[in-house]
Amino acid sequence: xxxxxxxxxxxxxxxxxTSREHIGSDAVNVDPDYSAAYCILxxxxxxxGYGLTFTLGRGTELCVEALKYxxxxxxxxxxxxxxxxxxxxxxxxxxxxxxxxxGPEKGVIHLATGALINAVWDLYARVQEKPxxxxxxxxxxxxxxxxxxxxxxxxxxxxxxxxxxxRARKACMDTRLKQLQETGYPAYTTSAxxxxxxxxxxxxxxxxxxxxxxxxxxxxxxxxxxxxLRRARLLRNTIGCGNKLxxxxxxxxxxxxxxxxxxxLAEVDPWWMxxxxxxxxxxxxxxxxxxxxxxxIATGEHCHNRVMFKQLMQAEAIDVCQIDSCRLAGVNxxxxxxxxxxxxxxPVCPHxxxxxxxxxxxxxxxxxxxxxxxxxxxxxxxxxxxxxxxxVDPVKIRNAHYVLPEKPGYSAEIYEDTLHDYxxxxxxxxxxx
Amino acid sequence: xxxxxxxxxxxxxxxxxTSREHIGSDAVNVDPDYSAAYCILxxxxxxxGYGLTFTLGRGTELCVEALKYxxxxxxxxxxxxxxxxxxxxxxxxxxxxxxxxxGPEKGVIHLATGALINAVWDLYARVQEKPxxxxxxxxxxxxxxxxxxxxxxxxxxxxxxxxxxxRARKACMDTRLKQLQETGYPAYTTSAxxxxxxxxxxxxxxxxxxxxxxxxxxxxxxxxxxxxLRRARLLRNTIGCGNKLxxxxxxxxxxxxxxxxxxxLAEVDPWWMxxxxxxxxxxxxxxxxxxxxxxxIATGEHCHNRVMFKQLMQAEAIDVCQIDSCRLAGVNxxxxxxxxxxxxxxPVCPHxxxxxxxxxxxxxxxxxxxxxxxxxxxxxxxxxxxxxxxxVDPVKIRNAHYVLPEKPGYSAEIYEDTLHDYxxxxxxxxxxx
Numbered sequence: 001x002x003x004x005x006x007x008x009x010x011x012x013x014x015x016x017x018t019s020r021e022h023i024g025s026d027a028v029n030v031d032p033d034y035s036a037a038y039c040i041l042x043x044x045x046x047x048x049g050y051g052l053t054f055t056l057g058r059g060t061e062l063c064v065e066a067l068k069y070x071x072x073x074x075x076x077x078x079x080x081x082x083x084x085x086x087x088x089x090x091x092x093x094x095x096x097x098x099x100x101x102x103g104p105e106k107g108v109i110h111l112a113t114g115a116l117i118n119a120v121w122d123l124y125a126r127v128q129e130k131p132x133x134x135x136x137x138x139x140x141x142x143x144x145x146x147x148x149x150x151x152x153x154x155x156x157x158x159x160x161x162x163x164x165x166x167r168a169r170k171a172c173m174d175t176r177l178k179q180l181q182e183t184g185y186p187a188y189t190t191s192a193x194x195x196x197x198x199x200x201x202x203x204x205x206x207x208x209x210x211x212x213x214x215x216x217x218x219x220x221x222x223x224x225x226x227x228x229l230r231r232a233r234l235l236r237n238t239i240g241c242g243n244k245l246x247x248x249x250x251x252x253x254x255x256x257x258x259x260x261x262x263x264x265l266a267e268v269d270p271w272w273m274x275x276x277x278x279x280x281x282x283x284x285x286x287x288x289x290x291x292x293x294x295x296x297i298a299t300g301e302h303c304h305n306r307v308m309f310k311q312l313m314q315a316e317a318i319d320v321c322q323i324d325s326c327r328l329a330g331v332n333x334x335x336x337x338x339x340x341x342x343x344x345x346x347p348v349c350p351h352x353x354x355x356x357x358x359x360x361x362x363x364x365x366x367x368x369x370x371x372x373x374x375x376x377x378x379x380x381x382x383x384x385x386x387x388x389x390x391x392v393d394p395v396k397i398r399n400a401h402y403v404l405p406e407k408p409g410y411s412a413e414i415y416e417d418t419l420h421d422y423x424x425x426x427x428x429x430x431x432x433x
Numbered sequence: 434x435x436x437x438x439x440x441x442x443x444x445x446x447x448x449x450x451t452s453r454e455h456i457g458s459d460a461v462n463v464d465p466d467y468s469a470a471y472c473i474l475x476x477x478x479x480x481x482g483y484g485l486t487f488t489l490g491r492g493t494e495l496c497v498e499a500l501k502y503x504x505x506x507x508x509x510x511x512x513x514x515x516x517x518x519x520x521x522x523x524x525x526x527x528x529x530x531x532x533x534x535x536g537p538e539k540g541v542i543h544l545a546t547g548a549l550i551n552a553v554w555d556l557y558a559r560v561q562e563k564p565x566x567x568x569x570x571x572x573x574x575x576x577x578x579x580x581x582x583x584x585x586x587x588x589x590x591x592x593x594x595x596x597x598x599x600r601a602r603k604a605c606m607d608t609r610l611k612q613l614q615e616t617g618y619p620a621y622t623t624s625a626x627x628x629x630x631x632x633x634x635x636x637x638x639x640x641x642x643x644x645x646x647x648x649x650x651x652x653x654x655x656x657x658x659x660x661x662l663r664r665a666r667l668l669r670n671t672i673g674c675g676n677k678l679x680x681x682x683x684x685x686x687x688x689x690x691x692x693x694x695x696x697x698l699a700e701v702d703p704w705w706m707x708x709x710x711x712x713x714x715x716x717x718x719x720x721x722x723x724x725x726x727x728x729x730i731a732t733g734e735h736c737h738n739r740v741m742f743k744q745l746m747q748a749e750a751i752d753v754c755q756i757d758s759c760r761l762a763g764v765n766x767x768x769x770x771x772x773x774x775x776x777x778x779x780p781v782c783p784h785x786x787x788x789x790x791x792x793x794x795x796x797x798x799x800x801x802x803x804x805x806x807x808x809x810x811x812x813x814x815x816x817x818x819x820x821x822x823x824x825v826d827p828v829k830i831r832n833a834h835y836v837l838p839e840k841p842g843y844s845a846e847i848y849e850d851t852l853h854d855y856x857x858x859x860x861x862x863x864x865x866x
Binding site: 028029030031032033055056057058059061062063065066069096097098099100101102103104105106107108109110111151152153154155251254255256277278279280281282283284287302304305307308310311314315 | 461462463464465466488489490491492494495496498499502529530531532533534535536537538539540541542543544584585586587588684687688689710711712713714715716717720735737738740741743744747748
């Protein structure tokens, strides 16, 4: 295929009314309407590129506007002029000297950057006729490293160290690929444990999950101490001691309270405690981890860039690194964090759920296993069973494992009918509200 | 005056074409167009409230949209229903369960929160017929503390500790007030040292500054090592050894480079090195400070919330705490940081310049001196001499000190003519471009 040119960026404000069923509810996010700023990079011939950033409803319009602004850095260019130096493209988007003040590399503008970068990678993978995980897995160490912006992380990971990790760990990739093709990548379910679900529903959904083969279950905590403990015991009793129970406090606690509550909930042997406090509090997470050594500490879905992840690792603040495919600025910055995690010997267990996050992270996890971590030990990727029906190439789960995707691209293409129905505020659904 | 009601929020995208004269240029922000998302809270009777958040041009429209969204939490309410519990108002704005995902408490939505909160304080001060510094200085310890959101900072500063600081340090406020009224609050100038200025201009402006009584001069660094050193020596030679020279690298360096360059520039005895690296890098600042003990480390203008400032203090990462009146979410969050700085015995030297920041921080510095720090030792507030002519109650500088403002409010009201000329994109100036 001759080099195609990006001619236009179509940006859509897409919102699903999930709050009506308490889907996605937790101690802090009580009524999310799962949403996305969604971007279609139209081209002069060949495939288009599809990318998104996940949001919770109100405010999605800000990401949409930011995405429209940033798309000027892609529109009018040939794809190869971008993919020849993907690191330079990242720096271009994050270094706009006026726009940068609104971050830098955080909040609305960084979320939008993630959507655009993901759309470019999707397009790249489609043109190469490979699923994204395979595009990445087939890249040379030099190509992968060139996509990473090492600014501000060289004290933790240098370009040379990243190259060395990638070169040293490529051996036997075929064996790992065969394993992925046969069994898939291990997943855990959050679907049973939402905050808004009553006891009966938790037990019923957990039982159904067990029957489907799930072995790792996550429960939302951060309510009243007695309620949390009752729900945790209930879930533990339902799934038994042979399965894993994770907890997620969604930033509910101050440090002292997080320590106390995590100690208390340790009774049911949680495999990790996720987001025990404010996501910016690196030193706070480190202290919780030191003071409650028997519970592993996880965070990352609100960790806004590689500099924050770097410090979580340097401060020995986490046991589990939960990258987010869109809060970090797309594939490029996720590569940086995956490689830092390898350096610090931490398992990467991506955050997913929402809209399209499962579709995304399955690719990142597969790449991590094939080229970086080389192990599945303590690795498990979040799965939530909502909204997949809107995707042209939805995730497939088999026996609690993500089935390796085969179609070209990064799996974020959404059906036109869905855009027609759920675009906000003019889509069919919202017009009728 | 009977309780007034906020009836409407008028939000303006205001941009000044400052990039054309290299005003505000530094190693990272090469061509800022000083701008603001500006908010007028209209009321049913009595004064209106005026607030802003500072931006650099492109992207201001995002803050404007966020501000329009957030204003729903103020419009339709009586002023007293907000000022009776200003802490609750802060939590209301920062806890919107869907909007929060876009931060939390960072980036576009937090900048917009700052503008709205500042507008409410301005209105409050006008109704009380006091300049903001006096409104704050006259408040009881309990009232001040009630405005603070202690979530996530109780491991560093509890409500009780904050009360104790405020109560213990109120003594002799009249003496300090007299001092402020007589000599003003010490200021330093950044006007001579912009990155885009050539050697001749730096010498000329510094000489003029000396003649005007300035004793503290800031130089932008982060260029080529030889250029930085030459400019620094030039400025040092011009101002002599009896005056202070501060340096600002505007986040240009990685940690290793920051250490090396700061060591090198120590030759000219800088009073502080500001923003040597990425603003999110708490541990990085701590390491630079440890490894270059003879240069004090300053940061804060990009420090996005109280949780980050808390950690900069806990990690012993800074010698100078540079609060920003609008990047932090307005007066409330600045109070939290000013009180934490008192607990950690750090001088607060606010960031200013831009549009309206000088107008704002003079109030915060005066309050800090009167009720919290009680000292002027090592305290100096930034001053940049641009765009003050657009303000109804502009800052006044006398002998390199901020003259205590006397008019009611928070000094951010901008002339209607200015709004007419510089609103974007429809103002007279921009229409003619």
